[in-house]
Amino acid sequence: MTATAADHRITPAGARTETVTMARALNRALHDALAEDDRVHLMGEDIGALGGVFRVTDGLAARFGDERVADTPIAESGILGTAVGMAMYGLRPVVEMQFDAFAYPAFEQLVSHVAKMRNRTRGALPMPLTIRIPYGGGIGGVEHHSDASEAYYVHTPGLHVVAPGTVADAYGLLRAAIASDDPVVFLEPKRLYWSKGELDRTARLPEPGTAAVRRTGSSATLITYGSSLPVCLEAAEAARAEGWELEVVDLRSLVPFDDETVCASVRRTGRAVVVHEASGFAGFGAEIAARVTERCFHYLEAPVLRVTGFDIPYPPPALERHHLPGVDRILDAVARLQWESTWESRTRSGGSR
Amino acid sequence: MTATAADHRITPAGARTETVTMARALNRALHDALAEDDRVHLMGEDIGALGGVFRVTDGLAARFGDERVADTPIAESGILGTAVGMAMYGLRPVVEMQFDAFAYPAFEQLVSHVAKMRNRTRGALPMPLTIRIPYGGGIGGVEHHSDASEAYYVHTPGLHVVAPGTVADAYGLLRAAIASDDPVVFLEPKRLYWSKGELDRTARLPEPGTAAVRRTGSSATLITYGSSLPVCLEAAEAARAEGWELEVVDLRSLVPFDDETVCASVRRTGRAVVVHEASGFAGFGAEIAARVTERCFHYLEAPVLRVTGFDIPYPPPALERHHLPGVDRILDAVARLQWESTWESRTRSGGSR
């Protein structure tokens, strides 16, 4: 029960780097975790013979048997609740929720038990659980298949919340999540399942709770995570043409939050835009904007702006592109960062930057 | 189905004002709604003969019969889900969840159906539902009896979210909620159930979506709602001794949000503290701070601060007083509003205020 991320680093058996999809990287992470720790058990709907509707568990039941990789009845509260009991017995369950909206039936188990069990028992019953949830839209899914539900989870003390934006992180963060002694809500950006990247399974796992600066720039900071990372990188590229050098911070870990990396960037640039695809109102972007403002107020040339999904139920496929933050909407927000004020405020706040 | 708040105003049958507890005011609101509109049906656990664990439905089953005021099986998803079906048939169900944490089993029905039904059917199936949830702590309740869960609801498009802080609003907002053609999550501050105030049932109902300025002041604005309102009023009183005149804005309606009233106040005072008892991280206060900052940036002398519950599971009774925002913690935050900066920035931003 005291395994840490470090224990699970792979001993290089001949270093290997491969170009894989994010789905494949996740598959590899599950494979390696199952192989290394016999307390790891996978549970979910259609994760066995079918390999999951996104094929993330492809081949794992064949390799590890249906006790390690178990198809369950369709009952999300039952899945998560039995995982709680399994964790109490010392196992490390990895649960798959088939789509974000289908995790809602498990909400009571998540909030009232998974998140609280360690605390209420003063450490006697830790919950080394990983809850994999494919999240977000952009894949042409019909209603209830594209929710971005992270705001519910980040507000629940006791949970870690993680969302990879790159192939390497998909592997590394999932390994770290399974190795964590705390419950981790692991949000897999559906839109990026088929995106490709380099994977080196022998690389050091990302330190839990750390953000990554994906691109440096001095004009303003884009703060983002998960499915919005590629969009922000694209926007940063496009911004060059307008004369802006945008820094892109990829949170990776939503909880715990890496105040240090985020604030260091914003203090450097003096401007920030938060980007995520979930609805904006009381979305996670509100927390980011509020805490960055609290901590960096005197460095800010403009309010921290948010580019998010609208405050509407996720739209049908024909309209989802209007809802999701795109490059132009991000650039528009960057344009509204009160560039005209720079000279005046530079004079005003002088040495503070 | 098109009844509006106005239709439900009471024709004065001899104006009467009485001093009642908030629980009693809520009881009166339910009574009057049942009496005036035979589509109103109450459902919940122990709301019949017992009158609810907080006695909010006291006497209603005896008066209106057990078809109008129905004890249900213990199954919150079933309660809310059947209410959805009843609303589809044209009724106006008023559902009671016994305690905040016991609303979680109904989360899927709330998020995936109650909140979305009108939108997905382009208005064909409105959801004129009221979901009464006793919320928050401070009553010495054991675990799972004191959650402040508003952040989950305010982030869910399609729901209205309301939290009265006064006896008069308890009556008025509940009448307005039941009269609304949209689903309303009605958060009843448990701590205030036995607080007393004046009730005039013939008074005009509060306009949905409007905040109320409970106390005027020029030094800074406290933005709050529900159970934290009395604490803020007390803090404002205490602040006088320190030379601060605090304005107190009571949101009443969390969704829709009254940007106008809130921002007008903050623009006037130049400083703001948001107070609520829910955990701060990604709590509703983050949205308030973020949107106030977006809209009032150039008027702000200091970042909008938040005084909230800690980011921990709600503590046991012996320790809850440390968790809940109290007068001293609010005053400390007010003290951190960078009073030393006033002169400099007044000079800087000159005419903007």
Add this chain to the structure above:
Amino acid sequence: MDIEEPVTMNQEGLSLPVGDPVTLIDGAAGTETIDAGVLVELYRRLVLGRRFNQQATALTKQGRLAVYPSTTGQEACQVGAVLALADEDWLFPTYRDTLAVLTRGVDPAEVLTLLRGDWHHGWDPHAHRVAPLATPLATQTVHAAGLARAAQLRGDSLAVLAMIGDGATSEGDFHEALNFAAVGRSPVVFFVQNNGYAISVPIDKQTAAPTLAHKAIGYGMPGVRVDGNDVAAVYETVRAAADRARAGGGPTLVEALTYRVDAHTNADDATRYRDAEEVEAWLRRDPVVRMENHLRVRGLLDEAMVEEFREGAERMAGELRARLSTDPDPDSSAGAGADALSLFDHVYARPTSQLLEQRALLARELAAGKRAAKEAIA
């Protein structure tokens, strides 16, 4: 003291109040109590339904539907259960029950609005007394219990048909729905299509119950099994249960034994989890062929009628193809979704000031010809 073994799925000679599956069409008689016109109509609808499945599948391959969960093989369930309803009754379909909705008289294009990705829902629920297709499994069964309760409270006599798959019976909401309906003696017919699979998961990983109909016992309602590939048996069983419900007799649980011949949806690969032989065996029990044979044996169907029905189905398919070959029309009831600004219209009865701001933002973007999130989404 010893605990007696429970009745198991394979145990013979159950002494439980759940009998063998009702079958009517395998002899020449068996359907004689049913009006001949109804029998022929059941068949005609099966033919239409089969064609609808084929057409929808084809449209999906052409990219005209986002996704299609086919009911090929399950037509007898979809048609028989719905034709058994009276006008005043309500239908609560789950995501697969497009054919049930069609059979209820909803315009084929409106049936497919959701799956077309155009808007979340297509038809007027009140006009047809048909709730939206429910995607979150089992949630609609609770709505059905609630609507049935509301009708009771209003003194209206009607029945509510709540359709659900075998896998979805594992959800807590199924339990709560049956319990609410039973406690309230509400007029609901819970109709489980046991097609053997929940996507890839076979029924024996879903439940250890002797049959799904046995679940009725724990709620104090009757449980009945029916041959789900026998349209007359489905019709007759649901009719009896609905009559009973309307008469104040309370809810019934019906389990229809059938098979999902196609993959779960067009996106699924069924070869990963089941054998071709299994499918073959069920193809021999094809509900359309069985009914055709039965009607021929009973002399109720001739070549001309077969041809006429086939042509009618072709016509329906052709029209559907034509209507779905173009992009959604924002002004038609089946296509209003394509109007981007309508995204804000129905979130609330009146848009909040926040939504009006957001609508204005999008309007400005559209007017300025800004690129939306991705011209081509993955």
Add this chain to the structure above:
Amino acid sequence: MDIEEPVTMNQEGLSLPVGDPVTLIDGAAGTETIDAGVLVELYRRLVLGRRFNQQATALTKQGRLAVYPSTTGQEACQVGAVLALADEDWLFPTYRDTLAVLTRGVDPAEVLTLLRGDWHHGWDPHAHRVAPLATPLATQTVHAAGLARAAQLRGDSLAVLAMIGDGATSEGDFHEALNFAAVGRSPVVFFVQNNGYAISVPIDKQTAAPTLAHKAIGYGMPGVRVDGNDVAAVYETVRAAADRARAGGGPTLVEALTYRVDAHTNADDATRYRDAEEVEAWLRRDPVVRMENHLRVRGLLDEAMVEEFREGAERMAGELRARLSTDPDPDSSAGAGADALSLFDHVYARPTSQLLEQRALLARELAAGKRAAKEAIA
């Protein structure tokens, strides 16, 4: 076709595999298969349990407990079921089952930690193999199924006793727990204390099932009813079910018929929803008195033993009174909750930087003697 009426609660001569409630102690024999020492121990624990209930109720009146849900009248269930467990077995209690936890050997003060308002939970779950008292109804039954599953997967032979009230069987989680356990043939004994009420709501508004034990049928597990005021019958039934579970026979559902003699909790007023006569009738079936009479008839109990047990119970009560008469001691395992800064210690394995900041804020406040939220909370 007609739908057959379901079996109802009052119907005689059920042909279902759920028989009459098991009763053992009302004759002189009936308990002869149970070891005499066990019978006497069951009685001793009943006496202790009754006294524990009285003491806890008194402490509540004195404001030493925040709330107390009494098990007076239900002692036979709490004692019989738990004594039937082997050491390696696990117990999953619900919020009312304090006496079950006590019977499992947990220190009385630790049993009451939650209800004292001191910390959320008192004892070491692993040392006693007892999960925390579960407040959100029925959620613990799913945990029980999961732990049982884990033991199976690890090849460990043990049984898990999941306790639940009659009202809580309406929750979806109960359904999901039974289903998971049945599908996995996991070693769980689901033990429902049917005490007639869920707070104020009588059982017939909770379910229309003939009996709660009938619910077993829908999951493919045995269902048994037992006289819940007969401690020997409860013991023997749970023992058999647990043996069966440990031996790989899978789960069992046991319904124990009993009565909640006191109000729901000290905060409740039972006169609002039930008659004194009803309570009177059940008082005549008092589980402690019945067992005492039975043991006397069987010659297993004499005056000296009765006196000895009474004294033992008095001692336990006295000690409990003494220990709970002072404010919680932050350094004892039963009282560490009163340390304000410990609020941040166990949210995560290691506190986040955010929590450390908040902890520092509170530490500064405490050091500066700041007033907490309210000196006297409502």
